[in-house]
Amino acid sequence: MSLVKLTIKGISYSQTQNGAYALILNEVDGDRKLPIVIGAFEAQSIAIALEKEIKPPRPLTHDLFKNFSDRFDIVIKQVIIHKLVDGVFYSSMICERDKIEEIIDARTSDAIALALRFNAPIFTYKNILDKAGIFLKVNPETENSEHILEDVLSTSDAFGIEESNDSKNSYAKHSLSELHELLTIAVNDEDYEKAAKIRDEISKREV
Template sequence: MGVLGVRVRVHAPEHDVLVVLSEAEGPLSLPIVIGPHEGVAIATAQAGMQSPRPGPHDLLLSVLEASEVGLDRVNIIEVRDGTFIAELVLTNGRRVDSRASDAIALALRAHVEVWCAEAVLDVAAVVLDVDEDEHEHVHLGAPMHGQEADEEVAEFREFLDSVAPEDFDDTDA
């Protein structure tokens, strides 16, 4: 699956941060609710932006490389009580349990495939219906580069600066 991007779904009183995956050949998309910090990690990786010092995902990939092991691919294997379960498939054949958001951030940095189990698609996939006007605002397909990517990340960071933890509190629901 390809990573379409990170989006913020705004509806009062809460805001959901989503990463949206899409089939390479097919109409299905997989929206996964993630945290705002994970959203930044995915959006910056998708934009090809590098920080001056390694963040946690960069650090993990460096440790794997120093251990002479690489990331072969990422599998999203299950939805358990509304939580997407992923695994990192290493080049030595071992599999490591992971949060889906972290696995996707690593896959983008390592330039490896994100695979999704059919059972997950059966339960959680949707068909995105985007009209022409909306398409101008939704970046589908290839990763963004240059100024477009910088603007997208800046807009997402602006959202993060304005949001408070209480905005994600669902105890009243």
């Protein structure tokens, strides 16, 4: 399968959907865009990496990873968004140390935040772009406004391309008893990130 190089078009925030950000990737040799709905922390980290003049007083998590990698001569060579299954993007980071390459699985938002810090190219496969890529007809005067995100979100609903780990409101549709069952399953599976999100939803209901 042929790889398609992507660049970061930008990040948009929705004024109508709290906490919803869209990371918009653009194919280098084409007009299609690949939108991914991400969380606030990842959006902030990517935005800081895009704005070279912004230097946080203390390293963010992705900055810490970069510092750690530099200390041990680990380089991220490229990031590949290699799979889209049931609305979830799967990505890999191709890393190198002592001329030995390793492939590390990563959430797409984390992989891109790190790719920016390593100046590593971002790719996806043509079949993924054919499936999830969209054409956005954007007015240049409003290109950086929330209107992009609203278009992306409405299209994303059709494709189901939210990044699953950042879907904070995905448990809102469940009843309280169902949430307690899901919490038990998540803890038994040692998926503590999911358990924390379910617990937060339960806490909101029981206030």
